[in-house]
Amino acid sequence: MTPVFRDRLIESLDQVGVPMRGRMSYVASLTCRAVQTVSRWLDVDRPGLPDIESCARLCDGLGRSSDWMLGLTDAPGGFDKSAVTLSAAEVGWVSEAFGALRSACRACETLRMAGDEMAPQIQDGDLMFVDRAADQLVGNGIYALELGGRFMVRRVESRMGAGLVFKCEKPGYVDCVVKDAAAARRMGLRVIGKVRGAVGVARFWRQ
Numbered sequence: 001m002t003p004v005f006r007d008r009l010i011e012s013l014d015q016v017g018v019p020m021r022g023r024m025s026y027v028a029s030l031t032c033r034a035v036q037t038v039s040r041w042l043d044v045d046r047p048g049l050p051d052i053e054s055c056a057r058l059c060d061g062l063g064r065s066s067d068w069m070l071g072l073t074d075a076p077g078g079f080d081k082s083a084v085t086l087s088a089a090e091v092g093w094v095s096e097a098f099g100a101l102r103s104a105c106r107a108c109e110t111l112r113m114a115g116d117e118m119a120p121q122i123q124d125g126d127l128m129f130v131d132r133a134a135d136q137l138v139g140n141g142i143y144a145l146e147l148g149g150r151f152m153v154r155r156v157e158s159r160m161g162a163g164l165v166f167k168c169e170k171p172g173y174v175d176c177v178v179k180d181a182a183a184a185r186r187m188g189l190r191v192i193g194k195v196r197g198a199v200g201v202a203r204f205w206r207q
Helices: 002-016 020-031 035-041 052-062 088-104 181-186
Strands: 109-112 127-131 141-147 150-159 163-167 176-178 190-199
Touching: 002 020, 002 035, 002 052, 020 035, 020 052, 020 088, 088 190, 163 181
Parallel strands: none
Antiparallel strands: 109 127, 127 190, 141 150, 141 190, 150 163, 163 176
16 A cells, blocks of 8 residues: 555655755645654655544545545546646745755744744744754754644743743743742743744735
C-alpha cells in the first residue's frame, strides 16, 4: 500500500504541475505538516503513509479519492485539473516563499495559530514555525505553550524586579507574571517550542 500511495501522490503532483523542487513544500502547505514528515511519504526506498487527517487534506487539495490514493481502486475519483486551487505559476512562487521560510526556520515544525491574542503580529490561522528544540524558557521571545491542555502563544519577557512576563500582542489582554521558569513549571506550564517565524495572508478590501 505504501509504494502505491507514494507513486499516486507523485502522479497527482505531476498532473497539477508541481515542480520537483517544490513538491515537499507544496504537500506540507496542503497538509499543515512539517517538511520532514512529508518527506517520509515520498521516500524512494521506505515510503510511509500519512495520518488520516493529512490523507484527507491531500485528497481534497489534489482532487483525488482516498481509495484511489491508497490503491484500493483504479478510478482517480473525478480529478478535475480546472478545480485545482493553485496553478503551476502559483505553485512556483508559493514554493519559493516556503523555501525561504524553511531555510530561515530550519528544523522547525509548523503549527497553526488559533486565536487573535497575538494579532497583528501573528493572526488567527497563520502558519507558525516552531523550534521544538527550544523547549525551555531561555531568553526573551515568542513561545508556543501548553497549560492545562490549552494551546497558547505568548511573548515572554524577563523583567528586572518582576520576573517572567507572559504577554499577548493584542491590547486588552492582561499580562501574566511569574517569578521564574521554575515557578512556571510548577503551574503546569509546558514549553512546546520557540516561534522562529510565521506566515499568513493579509487581506485588503474597500469598505
